[in-house]
Amino acid sequence: MSLTFIRRPAGLQFGGVDVRQLADRAGRTPFFAYERAAIDTRIRELRSLLPPGVHLHYSIKANPMPAVVHYLAARVDGFDVASAQEMAVALNAGAAPADIGFAGPGKSYDDLRRAISSGVNVHVESETQLRLVTALGWELGVQPGVAIRINPDFEVGRSGMRMGGGAAPFGVDVDQVPALLRELQARQVALAGFHIFWGSQCLDAATVIQAQRQSADLVARLARGLSEPPRFVNLGGGFGIPYFPGETPLNVQAVCEAMHDWLPRLCERVSGMTPILELGRYLVGEAGIYVCRVIDRKVSRGRTFVITDGGLHHHLAASGNFGQVLRRNFPVVIGNRPDGVPQQRCHVVGCLCTPLDRLADDIELPEAHIGDLVVVRQSGAYARSASPLHFLSHPEPVEMLV
Template sequence: MSRTLIEQNPDLRFADIDVRQLAHRAGRTPFFAYDRSAIDARIRKLRAMLPSGMHLHYSIKANPMPAVVHYLATRVDGFDVASAAEMALALNAGTAPTEIGFAGPGKSRDDLRRAVASGINIHAESATQLRLLTALGWELGVQPNVAIRVNPDFHVGHSGMRMGGGAAPFGVDVDQMPALLRELETREIALAGFHVFWGSQCLHAPTVIQAQRQSAELIAQLSDGLRTLPRFVNLGGGFGIPYFPGEAPLDLEAVCEAMHEWLPPLHEKLPGTKAILELGRYLVGEAGIYVCRVIDHKVSAGRTFLITDGGLHHHLAASGNFGQVLRRNFPVVLGNRPDDAPRQRCHVVGCLCTPLDRLADDVELPEAHIGDFVVVSQSGAYGRSASPIHFLSHPEPVEMLV
């Protein structure tokens, strides 16, 4: 693991684990391993710094491995899901339906029917979804719990992916909200809450602070005149983790200090309304590694290539094909010789028949041998589940919670 990242995150223990022992447990390479102690350390730190009135949800899409979800079920206050399968994961982990939120712009009728029947909070993202939920409530003889996802009318910078502001498939535009809320109050639907998600993978504390403050103000305005106040307000997350050289961790202390300022006025405006922080990558991203094995070592036109049994079909994000405009390397080491001094510049590539299958370009590593373990850190989120696992029909990677 990158020493810079170890120094920034002293609670991570993978630097002290013998990768060969992990490989023995996995039975083969490639594999993902997720560290319970690192997840716990991140949650403890958040709990210590967040205001007492802030509830913590885990966004399952970051890492839906069932063992991870079940482990987190006893450590967070609820889950946010983006599919019927994720909803089933959350319910099977023992989470109360009222602590599960279902977001996504393209929910099918079957997805919504199952969600209404389960009693979870459904985040409606259009008038069409609201009307379909009304019909399903009549069909099933229950009153759906509906939150409205709001497409905010403010823009934020410094985020890896903008999820709101301007034209977007996500949520209902602010200027359309009054009409939708009037329509909702004429239907037999319980307004569970509001959901604002402004962006993701943000390392810039002032941006997070501004977005959260503006989200709280927006929800307070939208709640004016409602006959029934929302039960909860999901203020999204957006907290990023450092992946690349030059990136510093998010200043969590500054973000939480600001929460202590803007959260009390929100509670005064909306007494009894629960505030939710929805985090995924920030809880599990730094708690995972991806390990593959060097199966060939070759020189071509003066350049050294380490060819592994892994690749982008397992870890698309590390290859640069999950949103990087300019490809940069995730932290990579030789796991069985992490303390050896770098002696060669090389390219670490996968086993697929495409030049896009790159795990690291032009990196300095110890001189590698066939059989060495290549370890890619920062791999706990958007790894296996966000990758084209079946591309070229190679074996799937193992996953372990250790």
């Protein structure tokens, strides 16, 4: 008697592993998985294009999973953090304190004390912060590393989120910077650097190039007349990734070619200064997936709803509730049947008692069955950590680095 084996169709491959095997590793759904090889490829390509001497920093807020930060510690030149906990993750990953920048408009007394005692550079964003930092330096008997985050006097037109220009809680207005520089000098505290962050999630190369050129001119102008040049300038990042249909990836080669033109002139005008490019989403965003399982399927008044064990409590950005003006779908596939032919229009929803809990609206997918794995791509940044994990008290998702 012969046996006939039915071959299962191949599932989505991620990190060289079938997504169904990843689900077995996780032990349950939902889960996030982040791919080492994709992160390596992105960093390697970027370094091959950047001018020599540019330091690459990872912005931990994009994805603070300790395993991801530890992995990046050997591949980037430093970290930018926005809380004392992120600072602890960076230090635990082995980063040198001098290679960590602590930014954010609402640093507490305890946050600043921990940063100064650890030797981390504090990017002050107000006169109050500057005075507190310098006072803590005297109290602790150390010379604090102080950089000034600048709210630039220009705005970018095609950035997904503007972080400077106009009235803003971020940074110090350009016209107030000279007074802060004088106060630093009076308090006998050396300036470590400048930090300019003009925006994020920009896919237009011309916009990035213009913002970088304007940032360089601004730094040169502010550094003119200083007795000692700043050790570094953090030029921000702003590099975006495509999420939605019709979006074109950022032409990073064009951005880097322009840097080869304007950066040498900046370094001539401000000698001895290390330029820093701060990136988060661009390094890890496309290296992550979110996987949940179909637990029900129903038709209501002619519309098909695919109900999963995931939702906005794990992935607020995919639901459209993390800043989208018009809700659009992240890339979604049925992970155990990625080559299936789309046969139905449906709404992929989560398990929460709110109509906002939608992972994909009116999307064409292969017919989904109970037990299928729904995979949301572009989930490596601002996903789990930017979501209301405790809403309705469902279990938190697993995270894996593969």
